[in-house]
Amino acid sequence: MEFDLATQPEIVRQAASYGLQVWELAKDWFVSPAAWSQFALLIAAWVLAVLVTRRLRPGLTRLLTPEEGSDTLISKTRGFFCQMLPLVLPLLAFGFTAIGESVVRSMFESGAVIAFGKRVFLFIAVRALVRDIITDPFLGLLGRFVFMPVAALYALGLLEAVRLWLDGVVVPLGNLSFDLEDTVRFAIVGGLIFWLGRWSNDQSANLIKRQADMRPATRQLAEKAAEIAIFSVAGLIFLNIMGIPLTSIAVLTGAIGVGLGFGLQKIASNYVSGIILLLEGQATVGDYVELDGGEAGTIIRLTARAIILESFDGRWLVVPNEDFIITRVVNYSDQGSANRYEAPFSVSYDTDINLVPAIVEAAVATHPGVLSEPFPPDCELRAFGDSGVEFAVEFWVSGLDDGPNKFTSDVLFLVWNALKEHNIEIPYPQRVVEIKGGWPMAKA
Structure with a gap:
């Protein structure tokens, strides 16, 4: 049965052409002793890789598994290589196939089947990398929808054909136009560089935070400087890889400057x-x-x-x-500096006020939070009030008199107890009422 493909779209005709080529290649492989020899070599390489992996992997797992709770560089390196153990089987198969490839080529002067097998082993390695090793969500998404399809096309020998097709599809965008190949490359390279920049920034931030000798403000500044430097370098690398000259972004930089001058100032x-x-x-x-x-x-x-x-x-x-x-x-708390507070109180006019400062200062000094430096507690006479003699005790503490700290409240309790212990009266408000003209006389 024959089909007329002249009226079909170009992509259908290309697919049919590739299908015919694959069919002709498969027929040649089925009747060729060289092809069957290469198939046998591929099976032998896979079986040998399975046997070697079963012997090696338990020992490698014990050797590379880091000690529980260890956070050293050596432990992290061992843990990294331990995560890569799923790649041992396909990479061993690839290596054994490569060793036997030179022998087959010298005997039959052909290696198409064995080259196909090597590409299949690489696809299996990429699949193991995406499925069993990559844990980052972004890299996992990139692996499922980019790495594995590209590896599959490479294994089937269609990668170059797909690349040429993408290069020929031009998408117009106003006065600009770009092909799909550049779009795919832009997405892949941009995503990888962004991920590397984010990972590098996280690692540098964690390293800076562990520097206990640095002041907090210096650590914050170092983190910001590292972040700016990392993403600036990542941007320059991205522009270089994509072949975008720096002069081409001068207009964009000018537009950003205008925007900063108005809306983003x-x-x-x-x-x-x-x-x-x-x-x-x-x-x-x-x-x-x-x-x-x-x-x-x-x-x-x-x-x-x-x-x-x-x-x-x-x-x-x-x-x-x-x-x-x-x-x-x-x-109030610049790098843990001390703060001064005061607690006001008053005593009766019947009190010997010369005794009050020493009594109150000694009582306040017993508080565990009150400091003797830069100054010890200081009781001062403030005024002669309407109801009593007004004093205030000044004291220094490390911290704020709010939230979990109740320094002023604690000090007033100490003042109250000390005055009561020495029979010093804290006065009530007193008022003098004068009635002019005397008391009114009641009528009989």
Whole structure:
């Protein structure tokens, strides 16, 4: 039965042509002693690889499995190679086939079947890599929809034909046009470089965070600098691989500059302000700050655009970096520095006020959170009030008098108990009422 393909689309005619070529090749293989010899060699190579893998893999697993809980570089390297053990079988089969290929070619001057078998073994290796080794979601997606189809086309010998077809399909986009091959290459290379940049950035960030000797602000600055450097290099590598000259992005850079000058000026200002804050180190993670606008809380994160504060009631406040530059900021806990507070109280006018300072200072000094440096507790006479003599005791502590800390409350308890112990009265409010003209007389 014959079919007239002249009226069919070009892709159908090409597929039919490839099908006929495969059929002719298969007929030649079925009747050729050289082909059967190569098939036998492929089967022998696979069987031998299976036998060797069964003997080697248990020992390799014991040797490469890292100790539980170990986080050293050697342990990580051993763990990496241990994950690669599923590749042992197809790679051994490929290696044994390559060894026998030279013998077959010298005997029959032909190696098409054995070359096909080697490509099949490579496809099996790629399949094992995607299915059993890759755990990253993005790489897994790329492997299932890109790596494995490409490996399958290569194994069937159709990769070059598909590449030429993709190169011939041109997609118009306004005044621009591009072929499908460039689109596929753009997606694959861009995805891989993005993943490598993200992985490198995560590794560098973890390494910097483990440097306990560095100040928190310096660590934050180092992380940001490493992130900018990594993705800048990744972008340059991507442009170089894709063959895009740097001069071609000059117009785009100018457009971005115009955009920053108008709509994105606030974002640029906040970004630059964040870099300045990291360089100066005046506010870092863990500090309790208060801004002129009333925003107050503990800094829990520094980002490129804003600083995130957590208040004592659990709310998160996102404050733009620019506000930390152009407004006044009070930092209560700059790198753990001490803070001064005071607790006011009053005593009766019947008290010998010369005894009060020593009594109160001794009582407050017993609090475990009250510091003797830079100054010990200091009780001062403030005023002669309407109802009593007003005092205040000043004290220094490490931390804030809020949230889990109740320094002022604790100090007032100590003052109360010390005054009661020495029979010093804390007065009630007193008022003098004068009735002009005397008391009214009751009528009989």
